[in-house]
Amino acid sequence: MKVAINALHTAQGAAAGSGVPGATTRRPPLRQRWRGSRNLLPALLFLGLFFFAPLIGLLLRGVLEPVPGMGNYAQLFANSAYARVLFNTFSVAGLVTLISVLLGFPLAWAITLVPKGWGRWLLNIVLLSMWTSLLARTYSWLVLLQASGVINKALMAIGVIDAPLEMVHNLTGVVIGMSYIMIPFIVLPLQATMQAIDPMVLQAGSICGASPWTNFVRVFLPLCRSGLFSGALMVFVMSLGYYVTPALLGGAQNMMLPEFIVQQVQSFLNWGLASAAAALLVAITLVLFYFYLKLQPESPVGNAR
Numbered sequence: 362m363k364v365a366i367n368a369l370h371t372a373q374g375a376a377a378g379s380g381v382p383g384a385t386t387r388r389p390p391l392r393q394r395w396r397g398s399r400n401l402l403p404a405l406l407f408l409g410l411f412f413f414a415p416l417i418g419l420l421l422r423g424v425l426e427p428v429p430g431m432g433n434y435a436q437l438f439a440n441s442a443y444a445r446v447l448f449n450t451f452s453v454a455g456l457v458t459l460i461s462v463l464l465g466f467p468l469a470w471a472i473t474l475v476p477k478g479w480g481r482w483l484l485n486i487v488l489l490s491m492w493t494s495l496l497a498r499t500y501s502w503l504v505l506l507q508a509s510g511v512i513n514k515a516l517m518a519i520g521v522i523d524a525p526l527e528m529v530h531n532l533t534g535v536v537i538g539m540s541y542i543m544i545p546f547i548v549l550p551l552q553a554t555m556q557a558i559d560p561m562v563l564q565a566g567s568i569c570g571a572s573p574w575t576n577f578v579r580v581f582l583p584l585c586r587s588g589l590f591s592g593a594l595m596v597f598v599m600s601l602g603y604y605v606t607p608a609l610l611g612g613a614q615n616m617m618l619p620e621f622i623v624q625q626v627q628s629f630l631n632w633g634l635a636s637a638a639a640a641l642l643v644a645i646t647l648v649l650f651y652f653y654l655k656l657q658p659e660s661p662v663g664n665a666r
Contacts, residue, residue, distance in 0.1 A: 416643070423640045426633030433637035443621070450618040453535055453607070454600035460540040461547045461596050462589070468544070469551035484552065491545045499609045502538040503529060506610070534610035535617075539600055546599065547592035554588025594653045598646050618642060 423433050437443050472483045490498070505511050508525035516522045528534050558581070566576040604619040611617065616624070618638055625635035 423636035465547035
């Protein structure tokens with residue numbers, strides 16, 4: 362029996378040394394694992410000075426000014442006016458994300474399906490809208506959506522409405538303008554994901570008897586999940602912290618969190634409350650990014666085997 366046990370231990374040691382899959386391997390020493398870490402020092406110093414230090418200062422101001430404690434966070438959630446700002450921010454970000462997905466998905470699909478030359482032209486148009494000045498695009502929507510703008514005049518000319526619609530200086534104009542700006546950020550990751558899907562997979566589903574709708578829901582849509590999640594997360598997070606479009610197309614009664622932060626700093630010099638609101642945005646972004654990683658099967662923090 363002892364001879365058999367010794368032979369078994371010898372075989373396990375030989376398998377570990379030979380790199381056989383499933384064999385027990387010895388972890389390298391800690392010093393060897395951190396041998397190349399000195400090369401990261403410049404990058405770590407840069408991040409520490411220009412990212413982590415300002416972020417820590419922001420978090421400290423939120424709990425130290427004007428008096429130490431969590432009073433700024435309590436005020437942010439307890440005050441009805443501030444709670445309304447939070448509600449506007451999340452509702453607009455959610456609506457913009459939903460509209461961007463509903464409009465961006467068929468656009469990305471069209472870019473993928475049309476012949477290569479036409480698809481390149483459509484993609485260039487999407488990129489051109491991104492490269493155009495944000496301020497110019499926002500002012501363009503201000504001209505189009507105002508009471509005497511082209512949209513109201515056209516609707517009144519065809520008899521759809523009798524009086525001009527109020528589409529600026531409210532949340533309607535903010536949602537329209539931000540949705541237009543955010544659509545490219547969901548088209549690009551979706552189009553890259555759709556381009557990588559093998560058409561033979563969809564043909565196999567049709568051969569197996571799946572209807573076009575079943576093939577779309579059960580085969581095509583799950584394959585687009587990574588691009589859809591990454592694009593939707595990018596749009597939602599960017600919408601939470603957007604300032605220019607809500608400031609020009611929105612109004613004082615429909616203020617969002619970035620406008621609120623600027624107002625507290627510039628008008629009231631209330632750095633503590635502004636820092637608490639900014640820290641809240643950072644925390645929400647980190648939480649959303651964590652859940653995104655959890656939903657991705659190839660993520661190191663997901664439930665992948």
